[in-house]
Amino acid sequence: xxxxxxxxxxxxxxxxxxxxxxxxxxxxxxTTMFWYRQxxxxxxxxxxxxxxxxxxxxxxxxxxxxxxxxxxxxxxxTLTVTSAHxxxxxxxxxxGLPPGLATRGTDTQYFGPGTRLTVx
Amino acid sequence: xxxxxxxxxxDCAEGxxxxxxxxxxxxxxxEYVYWYRQIHSQGPQYIxxxxxxxxxxxxxxxxxxxxxxxxxxxxxxxxxxxxxxxYCIVTLTDKLIFGTGxxxxxxx
Numbered sequence: 772x773x774x775x776x777x778x779x780x781x782x783x784x785x786x787x788x789x790x791x792x793x794x795x796x797x798x799x800x801x802t803t804m805f806w807y808r809q810x811x812x813x814x815x816x817x818x819x820x821x822x823x824x825x826x827x828x829x830x831x832x833x834x835x836x837x838x839x840x841x842x843x844x845x846x847x848x849t850l851t852v853t854s855a856h857x858x859x860x861x862x863x864x865x866x867g868l869p870p871g872l873a874t875r876g877t878d879t880q881y882f883g884p885g886t887r888l889t890v891x
Numbered sequence: 892x893x894x895x896x897x898x899x900x901x902d903c904a905e906g907x908x909x910x911x912x913x914x915x916x917x918x919x920x921x922e923y924v925y926w927y928r929q930i931h932s933q934g935p936q937y938i939x940x941x942x943x944x945x946x947x948x949x950x951x952x953x954x955x956x957x958x959x960x961x962x963x964x965x966x967x968x969x970x971x972x973x974x975x976x977x978y979c980i981v982t983l984t985d986k987l988i989f990g991t992g993x994x995x996x997x998x999x
Contacts, residue, residue, distance in 0.1 A: 775934075777934075803985060805986070805987070807989075814978075814989045814990060814991050814992060815929075815935065815989040816989075817986060817987070817988060817989075820985075820986065862932070864934050864935070866934070866935075866987075868985055879925075879937050879940070880937070880985075880987060881937065882927075882934035882935045882936070882937075883934050884933055884934050885932070885933065885934045887932075
């Protein structure tokens with residue numbers, strides 16, 4: 772399957788600072804990338820959908836000014852957690868969607884390994 | 892997207908087949924059934940997907956009932972490395988909405 776990487780794999784920061792997480796599709800071009808958040812012992816929660824060259828679409832309840840998403844190229848999307856607070860501590864996971872055929876069901880999301888953010 | 896219901900947890904002996912059920916009684920005609928799994932502290936891994944017909948790949952088989960209201964993921968010979976949370980997702984779009992999944996524990 773296709774490979775998606777994330778950097779860093781883990782990060783610890785002080786409250787009030789901003790943290791940038793990178794998501795790269797290594798062997799395919801991802802016209803669409805997704806960002807998820809997962810709290811301990813909970814399921815993944817979709818935060819936003821980002822399409823290359825356009826603004827991200829955020830899910831209800833996700834603050835777009837706090838979680839800045841940039842998808843400037845077909846292989847890179849970044850998530851910046853601005854003014855991070857302890858409640859933002861979580862496991863952040865991205866996925867990339869290769870440009871598939873027109874028929875739904877022939878394309879599949881490939882997930883990165885995740886980034887664990889701890890805000891002190 | 893249709894809602895799915897999965898058992899919270901299941902156990903399976905190593906070497907045996909693991910059969911993971913999923914109920915999606917409100918599925919619409921164009922919605923696909925996807926299965927992903929997540930091993931602890933890793934990103935989800937795609938397993939298989941289908942629309943109406945049963946599907947098989949190198950990882951698993953997917954059996955979808957004729958009325959499409961339920962499906963079963965089959966891992967033919969479970970290994971300890973198959974211990975994970977398995978998610979059944981029904982979707983019409985590119986967005987995947989994860990439920991709580993089934994925690995499969997494979998024991999020696």
